Amino acid sequence: MHNKRLDIRAPLIAQLSSGTGIGSLRVLVLLALDGLSIAFAWLLADELGTPVGSFRLLSANAERPGFLLPILAIAIGMLAASGLYSTDDRRRDFFNLIKSLSLAQCVLLIIGYLYEPDVIISRSTLLLSWIFSLAFVLTERLILHLSIIYLRQKGAIRQRIGLICQPNDIEPATKFITKAKQYLICHVEELSTRDRNTDWSEMIEGLRKKHVGEVFVCSTLSVKEQIYLYWELKRAGIHLRIVPLGLELPIQWSEIKMVNGIPSMRFRSPPIIGGDYWIKRSFDLIAATILLILFSPLLIGLAIAIKLDSPGPIFYKQTRVGLKGRHFKVWKFRTMVTNAEELQKELEAKNEMKGGVMFKMKDDPRITRVGKFIRRYSLDEIPQILNVLNGEMSLVGPRPFPLRDVAHFDEHHFMRHEVLPGITGLWQVSGRSDVVDFDDVFRLDMTYIQNWSVSLDFQILFQTVKVVLAKEGAY
Template sequence: MYWRSVVNVMFMAADALMFVIAVLAVQLFRDDLRDLNAARINWLMPMIVGVLCSAVMWVVSLSVAGIYHRHVMGDGYQVNVMILKAGIICWFIQCAFSFVADLDLALAGLNLALALGVVLTMIERMALRPVVVRTRNRRMFSYATAVVGSPEGIRDTLDFLGQRQQLSYHPVVVCPIRWNARDRRIEADRSCGAADFTSNGTPIAVVEYAPARFTGKLAEAGVQTVMVCDVLHRFSDAFNTFSVRMESMGMEVALITSAADAAGHETQIRSMQDTTILTLRLPQYSAGTRIVKRVFDVALSVIALVASAIVTVPVAIAIKLTDGGPVFYTQRRIGLRGEPFDMIKFRSMVVNADALKAQLAKDSGQEGRFIFKMKDDPRITPVGKFIRRFSIDELPQFINVLRGDMSIVGPRPPLPEEHERYNQIYATRMLVKPGITGPWQVSGRSDLSAEESERLDVSYVQNWSIVGDIVLMLRTVSAVAMQRGAY
């Protein structure tokens, strides 16, 4: 509680300062530095009081949006979404306050100050995030965590937490367990010792599982969160009793689940006579939202094709002049629910690129990988290298969107041979239309491992929303500008 309070006070002060700067900057720009007349209560509000009230409203709006939650502080793009949400909330609060007090406040000035406050807060959060991450690397501003599961699951989880400092979990102990099928109970796995577990090169202590004394040992180690990675399965009696033991000691239980887990689905419980039925539903897949997404795709594709003509026409000419080959390259891809389609791209490789792929995959050790990518691919032409770097080769795919084969945002469309190797969980990515951009493109692209790509795509299917698509498009601009993983 101590460090959470310290971090939140720091963030609140910085957020309020950004809004104060925004309000004063707009007032100076509009030459409107004056006191405000609250006619309804017959009070001339001093300018500084009005500015401070606006800053307090901004902090309250951010709090309502959830930005000060303990599992959000220090996060990346998720924070920007919450700041935008807070901007909408703050607009309503300020308009309501202005109406109730009958302030002589110009709507244009309010809108400008709010917009500038949103931008400055985003910049401030980007600047503070590295500070929080560096502090967490020194094992501060994070939750002392016990990782419970099989030895293999514990190692995978320690690697996962080491790569994602924004999650705030700092492993201090591990507890290897296994399922005893004969006695149908959880027991300690004594096949490994402390030397078998490390976090960022630091050995992690091992606590042996024993139901009677286990919680006391974790409390003595200062554990605040118990992270279950496998063996203990949700909804099982073993997990339920384990969870109660931890929570009764004031510890939080975190559960590593499958990317396709149904926890985020809308649920309804109905009881009929002696039977209870639990109904699961993803509300974003209603007919109405599908229509909105389609209209959004068509409108944006038409605008994009017209606006990009100034770039695509010279590129088409350059590709033709390079080797006389075709301007466009069509490739069979797999779309919604496994239906094949021909994806259109600007040709960025030599004419016989597909014939050379098998040998290059063998030479680079990527024969079994879903996504074949290599730096300095010899098949790429000079023009192709340029258009790939800035994702210009993807622009003709807006034609696929108009045809209904693709969407603006969605998982990357796979090749038929990639689709054939999908496992049960990864195949769920085919339940939505593939996209020109998506979570894979904005999160590292070719630098991602196959496992990371899988988690991103399946999570997109679970959490899809129109607002989320807009955020991914905005992140695409940043990813293209920074050229992350583009090769």
């Protein structure tokens, strides 16, 4: 019998899903905001810079139009070529954004020299336009990113998805996807309850009625003839994604390579080594120097308050374990009585941290009056800027632990010592003292190590300020 149904691969009958529409809208919003930011940056630079030559951003002369539109086309084109309008995490790669905008500035110079040699632009205008472009675009994207995170935490703008899994994969897949706070699981298809055939029409019709935009397959080996599933989903305007459950190596270390027509994942070197280390170290040195200058009046005031509050030194130096297990002295403002370490032995039974690795006690009697205020806002950590300048610590990284805590480590915990310890980190911005299980601390540290980027450091630093001011989880 002749099959009257159209070829499921026919592109003219593919439909648009809500997920596709949201993705397109997000790209259009980014394009508009980037365009406005770059245009305003150049207009402001042209206004503040030295007016020389025949350079004009805007011109009423039709025979010789202004340069604003070509500038926007080159800058936006460079951002697009760098994947900064993609639907994945690359659009939040702020370091790549800085490189792309800087490269666009160089391209503008080369094109201007080759095609408009008679046009002269002042160095001040060119420099200001670069600085303003970086500042405005980075700020605009950061605000947009934080706004999206806030709305998702409130349950808004989450993409509706479906799951296709074996029964034993449903729970880990649900936890993994829900943790991202980006998706709303509207349908779960258990492979064990359906016939092993290629007819997915009933399931797909249900997905369409629920306005699902993407399907996650978490048990790929159990799906027969996956190409039929892909075609059927594509025809309905639904995207397909494979989630490799059980493969716990971070995707940031991988790249897709084809081997005899089959996609494979090749894993690169982990982050924070080689060139990445020097990028992070350079940022630490510059930022630590600026912070030390800005905080100098506060440091003096706190030093006086500590001296007047209780007898003993202003600073407290304790041996901690850092990179590759090396010991170093960490600098902190003293917040406890001078014999605090001796008293800790008597308080070990009241340790509130599970596993015994770390010592935490909410109402610690060893803390002084000024010490309580200092700890509430984490001001005791500021002197560790000296450790950063000395190369013993980083601004962001796993916290360095005392010898007493490291003595309780299991073997896998020593992975934390493969990177420089930090003043703040994912643990501090994920609940701080409210985290009472060391395994959670270790998991957060490993998440940071595996997913490090300059943009992640910026996010943690901004989040640290928010957490400290809100006094979230502070003892």
